[in-house]
Amino acid sequence: MIPKRCILPVFIPHLGCPHDCVFCNQKKISGQLVPADAGTVRTAIEEAPENSDGYELAFYGGSFTAIPIEKQTELLEAAAPYRKNGRINAVRLSTRPDCVSENELEFLLKYGVETIELGVQSLDSEVLMLSGRGHTVKDCIEAAKRVKNYGFKLVLQMMTGLPGDTNERSIKTAKAIAELHPDGVRVYPTVVIKDTELYRLWKENNYKPQSVDDAVDLGAKLLCIFEKAGIPVIRFGLNPSEDLSSGEAAAGAYHPALGQLVRSRLFLERLDKLISDISPSTEAVLGVHPSEMSDAIGQHRCNIKSLQNKFNLKNISVKPADVPKGDIRVLEYK
Ligand code: SF4
Numbered sequence: 032m033i034p035k036r037c038i039l040p041v042f043i044p045h046l047g048c049p050h051d052c053v054f055c056n057q058k059k060i061s062g063q064l065v066p067a068d069a070g071t072v073r074t075a076i077e078e079a080p081e082n083s084d085g086y087e088l089a090f091y092g093g094s095f096t097a098i099p100i101e102k103q104t105e106l107l108e109a110a111a112p113y114r115k116n117g118r119i120n121a122v123r124l125s126t127r128p129d130c131v132s133e134n135e136l137e138f139l140l141k142y143g144v145e146t147i148e149l150g151v152q153s154l155d156s157e158v159l160m161l162s163g164r165g166h167t168v169k170d171c172i173e174a175a176k177r178v179k180n181y182g183f184k185l186v187l188q189m190m191t192g193l194p195g196d197t198n199e200r201s202i203k204t205a206k207a208i209a210e211l212h213p214d215g216v217r218v219y220p221t222v223v224i225k226d227t228e229l230y231r232l233w234k235e236n237n238y239k240p241q242s243v244d245d246a247v248d249l250g251a252k253l254l255c256i257f258e259k260a261g262i263p264v265i266r267f268g269l270n271p272s273e274d275l276s277s278g279e280a281a282a283g284a285y286h287p288a289l290g291q292l293v294r295s296r297l298f299l300e301r302l303d304k305l306i307s308d309i310s311p312s313t314e315a316v317l318g319v320h321p322s323e324m325s326d327a328i329g330q331h332r333c334n335i336k337s338l339q340n341k342f343n344l345k346n347i348s349v350k351p352a353d354v355p356k357g358d359i360r361v362l363e364y365k
Contacts, residue, residue: 036084036085036086036087036120036121037082037084037085037086037087038086038087038089038123039075039076039079039086039087039088039089039119040061040089040091041067041071041072041075041088041089041090041091041106042057042061042066042067042090042091042092042093043066043067043090043091043092043093043095043098043106044057044058044060044061044065044066044092044093045057045058045066045092045093046066046092046093046094046095046098046102047093047094047095047096047097047098047126047130048093048094048097048127049094049097049127049165050163050165051163051227051228052152052162052163052164052165053161053162053163053194053227053228053229053232054162054190054193054221054222054223054224054227054228054229055224055227056224056225056226056227056279057092057093059224059225059226059272059274059275059279060092060224060269060270060272060274060275061091061092061272062272062273062274066093067090067106068105068106069105069106069108069109070109072088072106072109072110073109075088076088076110076113076118076119084120085117085118085119085120086118086119086120087119087120087121087122087123087145087146088110088113088119088121088122088123089122089123089124089125090106090122090123090124090125091124091125092125093125093126094125094126094127094130095124095125095126096124096126096127096130096131096135096139097126097127097130100138103138107122107142107144108142110122111142114143121143121145121146122142122143122144122145122146123144123145123146123147123148123184123186124139124144124146124147124148125147125148125149125150125188126147126148126149126150127149127150127166128149128150128151128166128170128171128173128174128175129165129166129167129170129174131147131149131174131177131178133177133181136177136178136181136183137181139183140181140182140183144183145183145184146183146184146185146186146214147178147183147184147185147186148185148186148187148188148217149171149174149175149178149185149186149187149188150188151171151175151187151188151189151204151208152164152188152189152190152193153189153190153193153196153200153201153204154168154171154172154189154203154204154207154208155168155195155196155200155203155204156168157195158193158194158195158196158200160195161193161194161195162190162193162194162195163228172207172211175187175211175213176211179211179212184214184215185211185213185214186213186214186215186216186217186265187208187211187213187215187216187217188216188217188218188219189201189204189205189208189216189217189218189219189253190218190219190220190221191218191219191220191221191241191246191249191250191253191284192220192221192240192241192245192246192283192284193221194229194232194238196221198249198252201249201253202249202252202253202256205252205253205256205257206256209256209257209259209260209262212260212262213262214262214263215262215263215264215265216257216262216263216264216265217264217265217266217267218250218253218254218264218266218267218268219266219268219269220241220246220249220250220268220283220284220289221240221241221283221284222269222275222280222282222283222284222285223238223240223280223281223282223283224275224279224280224281225278225279225281230281233281233282240282240283240284241283241284242284243284243285243286243289243292245284246268246284246289246293247284247289247292247293247296248296250267250289250292250293250296251293251296251297251300254267254293254294254297255297258357264290266290267289267290267293267294268284268285268286268289268290268293269285269289271287288330291325291326291330292330294323294326295325295326295327295328295329295330295333295334298319298323298326298327298329298334298359299329299333299334299337299338301359302317302327302334302338302359303338303341305317305359305361306338306341306342306344306347307342309361309364310342311342311343312342312344312364312365313343313344313345313346313365314344314345314346314347314363314364314365315344315346315347315348315361315363315364316347316348316349316350316361316362316363316364317347317348317349317350317359317360317361317362318349318350318351318352318353318354318359318360318361318362319349319350319351319352319354319358319359319360320351320352320354320355320356320357320358321351321352322356323356323357324349324351327349327359328349335347335348335349350362
């Protein structure tokens, strides 16, 4: 399990990437045009507000382990004094599955890197090929096992709605990821970003983007798979950014609160089952964990309205209750 920490991201857009994956434009995703150097790392750490628990420094947006070793050393050396003085308490980075050799992992261990995030994106060969990933399913599986064997915490990133992808393929990928026992996963439904190959394919009618609603429906199924396996989903959907929200996300499943929509949809499915068990009732009071009230009710009370309409309920309310997260209890009904 990965402890919750305050992440301090440093972006290295496209640094190390051997080629451009069809969907990717890290400059637009991160809003940063120039990759970080030692100065950027020091500035990011020194300008971060005081945090008594320290920060977890995270190198995101490129393929860290594929950049020349001198540059990796420069970035990690820049962070080293802050690890000693406790300002930084851990380092994590994201990279590609075909760039984590044993030598590389030994190098990262020396610099105290704790967590490695691997962008596997799909465990379907055709999807990987059509997305221009340049690595195989076998690369993903071997890399995940190697990272774990070396004692790193492992986060696996997957995408949905990629070229050639289907719901069945995404579900198969999620199940295969769960079998690799990562410490966490991130799920990114595909967004069509301007200045990418995918944008061109979409404009030429050679790619059909996943809608937000489809991504939410599928996302609820994936969330259920990971929850059952006890694997935390630490992110659902791209972080909203000014660039993406102001039109750079031209199509696909972009929504600033996608994660909440997915959790809410999963609650709707569970509520639906619970209400059908006590149907026909006219009133019901349900209890959920206090931190999950808004997920259960849904944006603009959409879950409540949907259940009222479907089951002809006069009144349905959700209250905070002493129940485990993800659980729902019927407190009263008539
Ligand atoms: S998806 Fe990852 S490997 Fe592909 S271009 Fe983007 S940052 Fe590089």
